[in-house]
Amino acid sequence: GLYICDNKGYTLLYNRAFLDISGISIDTMNQYSTIELHQMGVVPISCAGVAIKTKQPYSTIIDYYNGKKGIVTATPFYDQYEEILFVVSNVRDITEINNLQKELEETRQENLAYQHELQKIQGELKNNQQFIYRSKSMHQIISLASRFAKNDSPILLLGESGVGKDVLANYIHKKSNKNGEFVKINCGAIPEHLLESELFGYEKGAFTGANAKKEGLFEMAHEGTIFLDEIGDLPYSLQVKLLNVIQDSKIRRLGGTETRDVHVRIIAATNCNLEQLVEQKKFRLDLFYRLNVLSITIPPLRERREDISVLLFFYLEKLKKKYKEDKKIDTQVLDKLIEYEWPGNIRELKNIIERMYHMSESEKISIKELPPSILNPKSIQGQNNGLISVSNTTLPLKEAVAEFEKEYIANVLSKTPTMQDCANILGVNISTLVRKKRNLLIK
Known part of the structure; x- marks a missing residue:
């Protein structure tokens, strides 16, 4: 089971295995923080709550009220100021006593891996490199x-x-x-x-x-x-x-x-x-x-999807610190962002998360804040709209490619509000887009 919460204990992400082991319903999980769940008696103890309070990893065995037993490890992840960004909890079902020793050893190894990766990220942040990755x-x-x-x-x-x-x-x-x-x-x-x-x-x-x-x-x-x-x-x-x-x-x-x-x-x-x-x-x-x-x-972001969620939470945390307004991402939004192809890579991701942060009117960034390019990634091409026309089939290849490029860029420009949005969709630097627009005589 996997559970991730922010530095106040509010849910960011969980999977079905976590619900099955803990016996917590989806509605309850989405409505209350992990600390509140403990206070309400839904769970015997909140490992994530302890990790937030102590700012240290915390592990224990929990006897859930549905009769299942789980070994839980909560690992906090920090920013360059050693403040908690979010807490990752993993839960192993050890109801069967014969598997207890094996599960304990696996969890210990996983916890060591988390700590090792955390130390690497902290080291990069302290050197002001801001390399955030998991892949x-x-x-x-x-x-x-x-x-x-x-x-x-x-x-x-x-x-x-x-x-x-x-x-x-x-x-x-x-x-x-x-x-x-x-x-x-x-x-x-x-x-x-x-x-x-x-x-x-x-x-x-x-x-x-x-x-x-x-x-x-x-x-x-x-x-x-x-x-x-x-x-x-x-x-x-x-x-x-x-x-x-x-x-x-x-x-x-x-x-x-x-x-x-x-x-x-x-x-x-x-x-x-x-x-x-x-x-x-x-x-x-x-x-x-x-x-x-x-x-x-350097591989594109779509080929290292493990980095997407970590980058999202990192940039969201930077926005929180800058604008002093705490906001969370709805799990549906997170799923969409992870599935997206990111033609503009990390630059596009950073722009998108900043846009959603400012567009959101509530504490939770919902699906309605997602731009059309992510909600309907194929809509930018349209259907039967003549985007790839190049009707003159007698052109030399070089001229045909130039004509297609001009038509394609002009079409994307007409469907995007700014040059930067267009550059993000095309997956090019804005200076490259400006030069191509000039050289191809695009109005």
Whole structure:
């Protein structure tokens, strides 16, 4: 049996096995806190209530009033301030005395696993990394990133928009114990004629308006880390200059003659298929080889659903602390959120939970606060609405793909209230959406 409550003892989640073992009805469970259930005499003791009061894990054997006996372990989970976020209780039916020893040992091992995972999360929070995860795949990625942080080789981070590539890059920088700064730039958000001066700096008089010299981002990141986000959007003309910086560790400002040494760790990230861009002659093969020395692919949220509920409760708790208003999530809402595909990944999840928190008029976030994209995830495509029309079947493949992309983006834009909502549904960064809207001449 599984039971989860918030830091006041109010129910967040439970399963049928918990109801069967404890003998508590659904109506009673939904109406009262675990502490109230004990006070009302529905259960002999509230392990979660004890864990909330003592801020420590608590285990005991309970003889429920329906004649069943259960061993219960309540484990509190904390935030970075060591305040309780929620309490997870697991109940094992040990009515059969012959299985008592086996059940005790299994529960002990499970409790140790909870404590070990809790210590890991607390450690990350104390380092201000805010990595919240339960999945084995993310554990492997964090372990890999920690190993990569020990050297200065370039790192390439791959994954869909919103999976947390920038957070992982910052984590690697801090794990590297660099003396310099962590400097981030989005290669797709700055016009090409300005990007070179931003990266490499310029001397006075280098161009009209250059009234004073300025150091570039590579110089700012000296002895630190430079994070090149959306590296697939780096103009082809600048790719050879970046390659030279990686190979020689030197830069030259625009309009200057002097070369300057820069010792930086380069981390690049993209949601594009760089190998495909290389085939299309949009990305240099030699630069791809230099950036792809060490690579990490972060899986999308839909492939690690174990992380969804933990992230939801974490962001909800942050909102509670910020706005001083306690709100809970209805179990129906939680089920919908866990089933959702999350095309915008963690960025979308964070936006959705904040939206629901502010839209809710009561203490419980109900199903009516869910946006249409989650309630009816396929409705955005419509039915027989000509979304995928591309009626001209004589077009070359490249032009047909561009026409479909234009039509698809325009259709989603027309059905969403903001550009950010559209970007979340498409699963791209908003800067990527703005650029595509401009390049495809979408009104």
